[in-house]
Amino acid sequence: MASITTQIFQQLVNGLSLGSIYALIALGYTMVYGIIKLINFAHGDIMMVGAYSGWFAITALHLPFLPALLFSMVSCALLGVIIERIAYKPLRNASRIAALITAIGVSLFLEYGGMLVLTAQVRTYPPVFPETMYVVGGVYFKYGDIVMLVTSVVLMSLLHFTVQYTKVGKAMRAVSFDQEAALLMGINTNNIISYTFAIGSALAAAAGVLMGVYFNTIDPLMGIIPGLKAFVAAVLGGIGIIPGAMVGGLMLGLVESIVSGLGASTWRDAVAFLILILVLIIKPSGLFGKNVREKV
Amino acid sequence: MRNWFNRKNIVSLLAIVLLYAVVQGLIVFDIMPAFYKLTLILICIYIILSTSLNLINGVTGQFSIGHAGFMAVGAYVSAMVTVLMHGPLLLGLLAGAAVAGLAGLLVGLPTLRLNGDYLAIATLGFGEIVRIIFLNMDIVGGAAGFTLPSKITWTWAFILMVVSVVLIKNFVSSTHGRACISIRENEIAAESMGINTTKYKVMAFTIGAAFAGLAGGIYANYMYIIQPGTFSFLKSFDILVMVVLGGLGSISGGIVGAIVYTLISALLAGIPAWRLVITAVFLVVMMIFRPTGIMGTKEFSLGFLRKKGEKNAASKN
Amino acid sequence: MPLLKIEKLSKSFGGLKAVSNLDIEITQGELIGLIGPNGAGKTTVFNILTGVYEKTEGTMTFMDKDVSGLKPYQVTQRGMARTFQNIRLFNDMSVIDNVKVAYHQKTSYSAFSAFFRLPSYFLGEDEMQQKAMELLKIFKLDSKAQETAKNLPYGEQRRLEIARAMATDPKLLLLDEPAAGMNPQETQDLMKLIRWIREEFKLTILLIEHDMALVMGVCERIYVLDYGTIIAQGAPDEIKRNPKVIEAYLGEEVV
DSSP states (O other), X not given: OHHHHHHHHHHHHHHHHHHHHHHHHHHHHHHHHHHHOOOOTTHHHHHHHHHHHHHHHHHTSXXXXXXXXXXXXXXXXXXXXXXXXXXXXXXXXXXXXXXXXXXXXXXXXXXXXXXXXXXXXXXXXXOOSOOOEEEETTEEEEHHHHHHHHHHHHHHHHHHHHHHHSHHHHXXXXXXXXXXXXXXXXXXXXXXXXHHHHHHHHHHHHHHXXXXXXXXXXXXXXXXXXXXXXXXXXXXXXTTOHHHHHHHHHHHHHHHHHHHHTTOGGGHHHHXXXXXXXXXXXXXXXXXXXXXXXXX | OGGGGOHHHHHHHHHHHHHHHHHHHHHHTTOSOHHHXXXXXXXXXXXXXXXXXXXXXXXXXXXXXXHHHHHHHHHHHHHIIIXXXXXXXXXXXXXXXXXXXXXXXXXXXXXXXXXXXXXXXXHHHHHHHHHHHHHTOGGGTGGGOEEOOOOOOHHHHHHHHHHHHHHHHHHHTSHHHHHHHHHHHOHHHHHHTTOOHHHHHHHHHHHHHHHHHHHHHHHHHHHSEEOGXXXXXXXXXXXXXXXXXXXXXXXXXXXXXXXXXXHHHHHGGGSHHHHHHHHHHHHHHHHHHOTTTTTTTOOOOHHHHHHHHHHHGGGOO | OEEEEEEEEEEEETTEEEEEEEEEEEETTOEEEEEOSTXXXXXXXXXXXXXXXXXXXEEEEETTEXXXXXXXXXXXXXXXXXXXXXXXXXXXXXHHHHHXXXXXXXXXXXXXXXXXXXXXXXXXXXXXHHHHHHHHHHTTOGGGTXXXXXXXXXXXXXXXXXXXXXXXXXXXXXXXXXXTXXXXXHHHHHHHHHHXXXXXXTXXXXXXXXXXXXXXXHOSEEEXXXXXXXXXXXXXXXXXXXXXXXXXXXXXXXX
């Protein structure tokens, strides 16, 4: 029964690949929530747009993987900023529920606008990577798995560096701590919010391209479920906390592949949401969060 | 019993009966096209859904976005009772409502300690879990769906809608309803005024869930088929949008929201590709320019009711 | 037999001791002041008493019963009501509904009667309406019963908050800076009102106040809190002369 250990390792590899996608999307959720306290429901759909931009770059512009990835990230960064300026900015002082409904509106717009423009037809991602398999101790690594992990790790490190050590990153943290105080300290909060949307959307776009490469097919509604899952991941780690989103994403990926590995793949999504509810009940601030109480 | 028979109630009752009779006449004499009838019954179902969600989100100030989950529970339970157990329709509907209410109680007890966004996420997660459970239940047809005869008529739908709205409205304008409103207004002050806030949040949630279950039962017993996909979080959003569109916290607003939103959907049914895109743009524009909804937190005044009584009479006592 | 007895009460937030080793004793019918510089922990004491915060150590006995660990609504049901430093009215509700919410805990009819408008609903509502109007009359708010609470002028909002607390039928009333933001005339009227309701309802009152004129004018006994501990207590005249108190207020003129 040596196969059981290899089985477990195999699921770990699959889980990490999937989890790194969730983590990339979750980062955008968490950053936006951290800075303007908005659950940006359209985030998963930005990932979808990213997947299509990458597909367009590869099939129509005949770009190789990396330039296509960059192309997709830049276009989605722009899209994210435009969405924020048009739809979310006017509502910055409105009620939370109004902002949430707007986010849902934007999400529906991207999904069904995408359906209208791109048709519901499923597109196939061209094979970007060789179908090479590496076998280490009975565990299969696809070339794609490795690229995915490496890409995610590089992007997350870049993000970490940006947030911790650059001027923009410091300003972001200041704005998320106290928007008004940041404004008084001479930080242009509007620009910082735009940067946040740009970075978050670019990461989602990268996740979209990776997803296209990994699963081969893309369609206009592909963003819904991964979007929700990534959100679960963000809450799991503690929404608003960047390392939390990374860990949450990876954990969720692992749990899902374990559930699938146990032969209960139809229950996979239910397990994800069950974890979500349990986390919320036991420690609503997430694994990395602190509890904050209203001052009386 | 003196207060039952005041002028306001009698005017409202007359208007309700008139509205019912006109539509019933059009149906009996076969003047009403089938699509109109479908739309009217859907409006009744959505009024129950939006009013019950309004009790949770608008009146009590909680933030639930998993209402379709309770609707699904009601739909499937009532279908099981009427089809698998050959029970009468009314029993099926009541069983659906009761089980949905029970689900509301079970979900509400642990999650209602959470506030704002966290509660929203938890209810969303619950809604999805319910859908996946029914998806995996072979006895109710799994993903393919569950077929059942259509027994709901306009009379059923309309009466159940009016009864639901009147009951919820009665609750809201009682001391128990005021307790709920005080939680929305200032939870800490409510608690210091002797209101057991947890109890009232759970109560509002349970009542809301039960009525959503009733609406689900009506839906199932009208539509010939129910599928888990129908009760996805998109459906929850639809209901939430109706409530916000009409005005959070205003019962008549919720009704107006349900009517307007269902009509818009029906009008756009001819161009399905554009339907959701237009709805989406409409939503965003609405939130930017009038985030309080059509009615705000106001209710119809009686003077206004007299003029347009036929349309919205159900919103009054 | 004291009405309220607090012994060795402490509360820490993380490493910070907001209240430590607090002893307060209040007898039925007294009007007690709790004063101290900003950040001394006065409101924290109220919050622990009313169950908003949980104490770290100590005992609290109210009417011979232990009240620690109770939820705020349970504390209110035991007969302790409060107002807030930053007014917390139910802003979008009418003035009379604000008061009716406070009558809720003694409501006679069930949710079931509410749904089906059974006779007990009408009886209960009528009774509540009548009681609420009487109370508003006492607080001179009866002419504004249907007004939305947030539209009241500031002084009346403060009065409404006290009226609302009175509707819970308390034995002990905790007032958190009732005169904050009032002009001298309004403060004078408030002093009269506080004395009057105390007589009328046989009430015991503990009040936090910054306005020294008010505290010295109405309170029979005063506790002075600084850095979470009681540094002095006694009659207003003694407090005025107490060097520790004068120092705590950094030479600030007491009265």
